[in-house]
Structure formats: C-alpha cells, structure tokens
Amino acid sequence: MPNYYVDLLQKCVIAELTDPAQAQDLIANVGPRYGVIETATVLAAKAVTTPTGPAPAGGVEAGADYGPLVVQGIAHTPLVVADVFTDYDITPAEVHCDPGRYELVTDASGFVRDVTRLSNVPPPKDFLRVTTDATDDNPPDGYPDIPANGVSTCRIMIQKVNGRTGANMTAPEDNNLIQIATQAGKLSAVQMNLVNGYAEVVLTSATDTVITPVRAFDPSGALEEGAIQIQFA
Numbered sequence: 001m002p003n004y005y006v007d008l009l010q011k012c013v014i015a016e017l018t019d020p021a022q023a024q025d026l027i028a029n030v031g032p033r034y035g036v037i038e039t040a041t042v043l044a045a046k047a048v049t050t051p052t053g054p055a056p057a058g059g060v061e062a063g064a065d066y067g068p069l070v071v072q073g074i075a076h077t078p079l080v081v082a083d084v085f086t087d088y089d090i091t092p093a094e095v096h097c098d099p100g101r102y103e104l105v106t107d108a109s110g111f112v113r114d115v116t117r118l119s120n121v122p123p124p125k126d127f128l129r130v131t132t133d134a135t136d137d138n139p140p141d142g143y144p145d146i147p148a149n150g151v152s153t154c155r156i157m158i159q160k161v162n163g164r165t166g167a168n169m170t171a172p173e174d175n176n177l178i179q180i181a182t183q184a185g186k187l188s189a190v191q192m193n194l195v196n197g198y199a200e201v202v203l204t205s206a207t208d209t210v211i212t213p214v215r216a217f218d219p220s221g222a223l224e225e226g227a228i229q230i231q232f233a
C-alpha cells in the first residue's frame with residue numbers, strides 16, 4: 001500500500017515513500033510537523049498553490065521542503081499533492097500523525113477534511129530551507145543535477161523559515177551563524193552568517209556519479225536543520 005509523506009501544516013503531500021520498512025519506522029516515529037498517509041487511494045500530483053485563505057484549502061508557500069527526509073536518509077520520490085484532504089476521501093485510520101500534537105477534523109461521512117495543531121504544545125522550531133538553482137534534467141528523476149565532471153557548479157540557497165507559518169524570515173536579526181556540509185563535491189564556504197535570513201554557497205561537482213545530501217544546520221541548535229540532495233550525473 002503506498003505511503004505518502006504529508007506536511008501537516010500545509011495539508012499537502014510532498015513525497016511518496018519508496019521503502020516500505022522505512023515508511024513503517026517513520027509511522028512509528030512521526031515528527032512534529034510531518035505525518036504519513038497510508039492508503040490504497042492513488043494520489044495524483046497537484047501543483048502547489050499559494051494559500052488564498054485559511055485552512056483547509058492548504059497549499060505550500062515556497063515549495064516542498066525535503067530536508068527532514070534527506071536528513072533521516074528516507075528513500076522517497078518527490079510528489080506534491082496539494083489540497084490532499086480537500087480533494088480525496090481519506091479516513092482517520094489512514095493518517096498517521098502525533099495525536100499529542102494534531103487533531104484530525106472529519107466531515108459528516110467520517111473523512112478527514114482538515115488537520116489542526118493542538119495549541120498546548122510548543123510550535124515547531126524555525127528551520128533552514130535549502131534549495132538550488134540546479135535543474136532536474138539529466139536524468140529527470142526528482143533530483144536536481146549537474147554534470148559529474150569536477151568543474152560544474154550550482155548555487156545552494158539557504159533561507160530561514162518560520163516553523164509555525166512557513167513564511168521566510170528576513171529581518172536584520174535573522175543573522176544566525178550556520179554551517180553547511182556535503183558528502184561529495186566541494187562547497188565555497190562551510191560556515192557563514194545569514195544576512196536578513198539568507199545565505200548561499202556554490203557547490204562544485206565531484207567526478208563520481210552520486211547523489212549527495214547538502215545539509216545546512218545551526219550549531220547552536222536553535223534552528224531545525226535543512227538539506228537537499230544534489231545529483232552528480
């Protein structure tokens with residue numbers, strides 16, 4: 001049965017989990033922001049939309065964040081299904097999330113139409129969203145790629161994001177010291193301060209054909225780390 005990784009705050013599926021055993025582990029250890037939908041219903045990709053009103057319309061403001069899956073090494077295929085609870089009839093039994101943090105809101109037929117965060121738990125930490133200007137062309141498989149020739153480069157962009165609202169944080173005080181790490185290739189910098197909540201580095205490819213996680217993290221632990229996978233092809 002397919003397992004879908006769902007952003008509970010945005011009410012949007014962002015990936016299909018491709019390793020059933022890992023998916024079961026994730027279900028047993030759901031995080032503060034994400035859940036798993038385990039359903040026989042086949043979900044079709046639906047492009048992200050900018051939210052135009054309050055829940056349950058949902059939507060993702062600035063693209064899906066695969067950091068938590070990358071950091072945990074969870075096998076997945078990017079799949080964005082916006083408005084998943086609006087568009088599909090999903091039962092509470094199919095939605096795995098932390099019942100101490102989230103309440104499933106059902107309609108008269110018993111289908112989940114909304115997810116609300118319980119207010120007596122602390123909000124999710126602010127986090128680092130990592131994106132790139134590399135495009136997913138060669139091969140087109142969900143991972144942005146650059147040639148594995150040891151000289152090609154791409155930009156790695158790091159944005160501080162409000163964990164509760166998903167909005168970019170761009171104030172002068174959003175100047176956290178962050179560190180960046182990759183398992184392959186070279187980074188133009190491995191430590192820097194955010195400027196108005198933003199930083200970027202250049203990643204130069206290796207000559208091995210690999211997919212490497214690029215992580216951005218806050219050594220103080222105040223921010224949740226972010227990551228992206230870059231393919232050298």
Ligand SMILES: [Ca+2]
Nearest residue numbers: 139141143145
């Ligand atoms: Ca690719």
